[in-house]
Amino acid sequence: xxxxxxxxxxxxxQFEKGEKxxxxxxxxxxxxxxxxxxDKVTSKGSHIRDNxxxxxxxxxVVIALVPALLFGMWNVGYQHFLSLGEQADFWATFWFGFxxxxxxxxxxxxVGLGIEFAFAQMRGHEVNEGFLVxxxxxxxxxxxxxxLWMVAVATAFAVIIGKEVFGGTGMNILxxxxxxxxxxxxxxxxxxxxxxVWIAEKADAFSGATPLGDALVGxxxxxxxxxxxxxxxxPGSIGETSVIAILIGxxxxxxxxxxxxxxxxxxxxxxLVMGWIFNLCAVNEYMQIPAWEHLIMGGFAFGxxxxxxxxxTASQTNKGKFIYGFFIGxxxxxxxxxxxxxxxxxxxxxxxxxxxxxxxxxxxxEANIKKRLKRAKKLINI
Amino acid sequence: xxxxxxxxxxxxxxxxxxxxxxxxxxxxxxxxxxxxxxxGVFPKLLIKEGDEVKAGSPVFFDKYRDNIVxxxxxxxxxxxxxxxxxxxLLEIIINAxxxxxxxxxEKANPNDLTRELIIENMLKSGVWPLIRQRPYxxxxxxxxxxxxxxxxxxxxxPLAPDNDLIVHGQGEIFQTGLDAIAKLTSGKVHLNLKADNxxxxxxxxxxxxQINEFTGPHPAGNISVQIQNIDPINKGDIIWxxxxxxxxxxxRLFIEGKFDASRMVALTGSEILKTKYYKTHIGASIEGxxxxxxxxxxxxxxxGNVLTGSKIESTGFVGFYDSQVTVIPEGDHYEFLxxxxxxxxxxxxxxxxxxxxxxxxxxxxxxxxxxxxxAFVMTGQFEKVFPMNIYPxxxxxxxxIEDIDLMENLGIYxxxxxxxxxxxxxxxxxxxxxxxxxxxxxxxxxxMS
Numbered sequence: 010x011x012x013x014x015x016x017x018x019x020x021x022x023q024f025e026k027g028e029k030x031x032x033x034x035x036x037x038x039x040x041x042x043x044x045x046x047x048d049k050v051t052s053k054g055s056h057i058r059d060n061x062x063x064x065x066x067x068x069x070v071v072i073a074l075v076p077a078l079l080f081g082m083w084n085v086g087y088q089h090f091l092s093l094g095e096q097a098d099f100w101a102t103f104w105f106g107f108x109x110x111x112x113x114x115x116x117x118x119x120v121g122l123g124i125e126f127a128f129a130q131m132r133g134h135e136v137n138e139g140f141l142v143x144x145x146x147x148x149x150x151x152x153x154x155x156x157l158w159m160v161a162v163a164t165a166f167a168v169i170i171g172k173e174v175f176g177g178t179g180m181n182i183l184x185x186x187x188x189x190x191x192x193x194x195x196x197x198x199x200x201x202x203x204x205x206v207w208i209a210e211k212a213d214a215f216s217g218a219t220p221l222g223d224a225l226v227g228x229x230x231x232x233x234x235x236x237x238x239x240x241x242x243x244p245g246s247i248g249e250t251s252v253i254a255i256l257i258g259x260x261x262x263x264x265x266x267x268x269x270x271x272x273x274x275x276x277x278x279x280x281l282v283m284g285w286i287f288n289l290c291a292v293n294e295y296m297q298i299p300a301w302e303h304l305i306m307g308g309f310a311f312g313x314x315x316x317x318x319x320x321x322t323a324s325q326t327n328k329g330k331f332i333y334g335f336f337i338g339x340x341x342x343x344x345x346x347x348x349x350x351x352x353x354x355x356x357x358x359x360x361x362x363x364x365x366x367x368x369x370x371x372x373x374x375e376a377n378i379k380k381r382l383k384r385a386k387k388l389i390n391i
Numbered sequence: 392x393x394x395x396x397x398x399x400x401x402x403x404x405x406x407x408x409x410x411x412x413x414x415x416x417x418x419x420x421x422x423x424x425x426x427x428x429x430x431g432v433f434p435k436l437l438i439k440e441g442d443e444v445k446a447g448s449p450v451f452f453d454k455y456r457d458n459i460v461x462x463x464x465x466x467x468x469x470x471x472x473x474x475x476x477x478x479x480l481l482e483i484i485i486n487a488x489x490x491x492x493x494x495x496x497e498k499a500n501p502n503d504l505t506r507e508l509i510i511e512n513m514l515k516s517g518v519w520p521l522i523r524q525r526p527y528x529x530x531x532x533x534x535x536x537x538x539x540x541x542x543x544x545x546x547x548x549p550l551a552p553d554n555d556l557i558v559h560g561q562g563e564i565f566q567t568g569l570d571a572i573a574k575l576t577s578g579k580v581h582l583n584l585k586a587d588n589x590x591x592x593x594x595x596x597x598x599x600x601q602i603n604e605f606t607g608p609h610p611a612g613n614i615s616v617q618i619q620n621i622d623p624i625n626k627g628d629i630i631w632x633x634x635x636x637x638x639x640x641x642x643r644l645f646i647e648g649k650f651d652a653s654r655m656v657a658l659t660g661s662e663i664l665k666t667k668y669y670k671t672h673i674g675a676s677i678e679g680x681x682x683x684x685x686x687x688x689x690x691x692x693x694x695g696n697v698l699t700g701s702k703i704e705s706t707g708f709v710g711f712y713d714s715q716v717t718v719i720p721e722g723d724h725y726e727f728l729x730x731x732x733x734x735x736x737x738x739x740x741x742x743x744x745x746x747x748x749x750x751x752x753x754x755x756x757x758x759x760x761x762x763x764x765x766a767f768v769m770t771g772q773f774e775k776v777f778p779m780n781i782y783p784x785x786x787x788x789x790x791x792i793e794d795i796d797l798m799e800n801l802g803i804y805x806x807x808x809x810x811x812x813x814x815x816x817x818x819x820x821x822x823x824x825x826x827x828x829x830x831x832x833x834x835x836x837x838x839m840s
Binding site: 010013014042044045046047048049050051053054055056057058059060061062063064065066068069135137138139176177178179180264265266267269271320321323325326327330370374377378380381382384385 | 404623625626691693697698699700702717719721722723724725726727728729730731734737738739740741742743744756757758759760761762763764765766767768769770771774780781782784785800801802808812815816817818819820821823824825826
C-alpha cells in the first residue's frame with residue numbers, strides 16, 4: 010500500500026489546477042479518494058467526525074442491490090431456455106444471463122460516470138458517488154432485450170437532463186434511474202412494453218408476457234402463482250421479478266438505516282389500501298385479485314424498496330415521507346388496474362410523487378411554523 | 392418533586408479519556424484573556440504591555456456596549472498582547488504573581504441589594520460576561536429583563552467534566568450566587584439537573600430556584616434543549632443562561648467582595664496519560680497540564696469538548712467559558728480503502744459499521760474528516776440526534792440562502808451552534824453545520840438590531 014501511496018503522491022502535482030493534466034483533477038481526486046480515505050482534518054466546528062461518508066452509504070445500497078442483480082442474471086438465462094424448451098444446468102443458465110446483463114451495466118456506468126466526471130471537473134468539485142447507485146439501478150429496471158445504444162442514450166439523458174441541469178447529485182427533482190426508464194418508455198415504447206421484450210432471444214411461439222401484461226388484457230388466469238412471483242422465475246425487468254432477492258436488499262437497507270422504513274412501509278400500505286378499495290367495488294376480474302398480490306407483481310416491490318426511498322427525490326421530512334410513500338403505493342395500483350395504456354404504474358407513480366415531494370414538505374414545515382406562531386400568540390393573549 | 396423530562400433523541404459519543412476524579416492544583420503563572428471567546432464583542436484595550444493589573448482590574452471593554460468590561464482573572468503584569476491577521480486582538484497574556492492580590496468590591500448579601508446594585512457590582516468586577524443570552528449566545532445586556540434564567544447543572548457532551556465534583560462542598564457560595572441571579576429576572580430561575588443519578592446536595596438543596604430534571608443522551612445537557620422543554624423562546628423573548636462554575640464566581644463576588652476567577656478544569660482525552668481535574672483560574676495556560684502527560688504522536692489540543700471546543704496550541708490557554716481541555720490524535724493520514732472495510736474498531740452513529748455491536752466500548756477518535764464534502768443527500772438523519780421541535784436540515788438550508796423570514800419561522804431564535812454539533816458529527820455529506828448556524832445567528836442579530 011505504501012508503494013501505491015508514494016506513487017499517487019508523486020503524480021498528484023501534475024493534476025493540480027493549471028498543470029499538465031489539470032483537466033483531470035476531479036478524476037484523479039475520485040480515484041485517489043476511492044483508494045485512500047483522504048488525510049484532510051477538521052478545521053472548524055466539531056473536531057471529530059463520524060466514519061460514515063457518501064462512498065460507504067452508497068456502497069451499502071449497491072450491496073443491497075446485488076441479490077436482485079444476481080437473481081436477475083440467472084432468471085434472464087432461465088427464461089431464455091424455458092422459452093426454447095431446452096434444459097440447461099445452473100451455470101449455463103447464469104452465464105447466458107450474465108452475458109446479457111453485464112454489458113448493460115458496463116455501458117450504463119461508462120456513460121453515466123463519464124458525464125459525472127466531466128461535470129465535476131467543469132464545476133470544480135469532487136465527483137459525487139450518487140451515480141454508483143443509479144448506474145446499478147438502471148440495468149435492473151430494463152427489459153433484458155434493451156439494445157445497448159438505448160441504454161447509453163437513456164443514461165445520458167437521465168444524468169444530464171434529470172440531474173446535472175439541476176446542479177448535480179442532491180439537487181435533482183426526479184429519480185435519475187426512473188428518468189432513464191421513462192425516457193425509453195416514451196421514446197421507444199415497442200422496446201419497453203408488450204410481450205416481446207421480457208425474454209432474451211425467446212422462441213416466437215412462447216407468450217412471454219409479464220403478469221401485469223396478462224392482467225391488463227384480462228388474462229387473469231394466466232397470472233403466475235403467488236409463489237412464482239415471490240421467487241421471481243417469471244418474465245419481467247432484470248431485477249424486479251424476485252421478491253425474495255428484493256427483500257434481502259430491503260433487510261440490508263433497513264438494518265443499516267440507509268433506506269427509510271417510513272417510505273417502504275407507507276408505499277406498501279398505500280398499495281394495499283388501493284387494492285382493497287378495488288376489491289370492494291370490483292367490476293372486473295383484475296379488480297378482484299387480492300390486494301396483497303399487487304405487492305408482489307411487477308415492479309412494486311423493487312420500486313418501494315429501492316426507488317421510492319431515494320433520499321434526494323423523496324420527501325425530506327419524516328411526516329412527509331409517510332404521505333409521499335402512501336400516495337406512491339396508491340397511485341401505482343390505481344394506474345395498473347385502471348389505465349389501459351400502462352400495464353405498470355410504479356414508475357409513473359414514483360415520478361409523479363417526486364414532483365410533489367417538495368410540496369408535501371412545504372406543508373409539513375408550514376405546520377411546524379404555524380405551531381410556533383400559535384405558541385407565541387397564546388402568550389400574548391395571556 | 393421536580394418534573395422529569397425525558398429526552399429521547401440524541402447520541403453519546405463514547406470517547407476514551409474521561410477525567411479521573413482526582414484534583415490537583417495547577418502550577419502556572421501564565422494566564423490569558425482571549426477576546427475571541429466573546430461572540431460579537433469588539434475589544435477596546437484599557438491597558439498596554441508591561442502594565443500591572445490586579446484580579447478584577449479592567450483589561451478591555453466592548454466598543455459597542457461600553458458598560459461591559461472584561462477584567463483580569465489574576466494579578467500580575469501584562470506580558471504580551473498578541474494580534475492576528477488585520478490586527479485582530481487574539482490574546483492578552485498576563486504573567487501572574489505568586490500570590491494573587493484583588494481589587495476590593497462591595498461585600499453584601501444579594502438578598503439585601505437591589506437589582507441595579509447587583510448588576511452594577513457584576514459589571515464593574517468583570518463577572519457580568521459570564522451571563523449570556525439566548526437568542527444569539529452573546530453576553531447578556533444589563534438593560535434587558537429576561538423572561539427566565541437557565542442554569543444547566545450537568546454536561547452531556549463527550550468527556551464532560553462532572554459538575555457534582557466541581558461544586559462539592561461549596562453550597563453556601565452556590566446559594567449566594569443563585570440569590571444574586573434570582574434578582575436579575577422577574578421570571579423564574581431554572582436549575583436543570585440530571586435525573587439518572589442523584590445530583591450533589593449543593594444542587595438538589597438549592598433554594599430560590601425551580602429545579603427541573605432531565606434524562607437522556609447528549610444533547611440533553613444543552614441549554615436550548617432544556618429551554619424548549621420548559622419555557623420556549625418566542626420572537627422577542629430573551630433568556631439568560633449560565634453554568635455552575637459561573638454561579639460560584641458570582642457567589643464569591645458577593646461573599647468575599649472580589650473577582651475570584653477560580654475554576655476547575657478537567658483534563659481529558661485519549662492522548663492524556665493521567666487525566667484529572669485541575670484547580671486553577673479562568674484563562675490558565677495548559678502547558679502545566681500537558682507537560683510529561685501526553686503521548687508522543689501528533690495531537691490536537693482543544694479548549695472545551697471535541698464537539699464545540701476551539702483548537703489551541705500546546706502553549707495555549709483555556710477559554711473564558713471552558714472548564715475542560717481535550718487532547719485527541721490529529722488524523723492527517725491516508726487510509727487504504729478506509730471507507731469500504733467492515734471496521735469494527737471504528738466508531739460510528741450508523742450501523743454500516745459493526746462497532747454498534749459493542750455498545751459499551753470506548754473509542755479513540757482522531758480529527759480526520761473521514762470523507763469528502765458533498766451536497767445534502769441523506770435525509771432524516773439529523774432528526775435522530777436533534778431533540779427539538781425544529782426541522783434541522785430545513786433551518787440549515789434557510790441559513791444558506793440567507794432567508795431571514797424563513798430562518799425566523801423555522802426557529803433560529805431557539806438554537807445555538809452547539810445544538811447542531813451532533814448533526815455535524817454524523818453528517819454523511821461532511822457539511823460544516825456549526826459555522827453555518829453561527830453565520831445565521833450573526834445575520835439575524837445584525838438584522839434585528
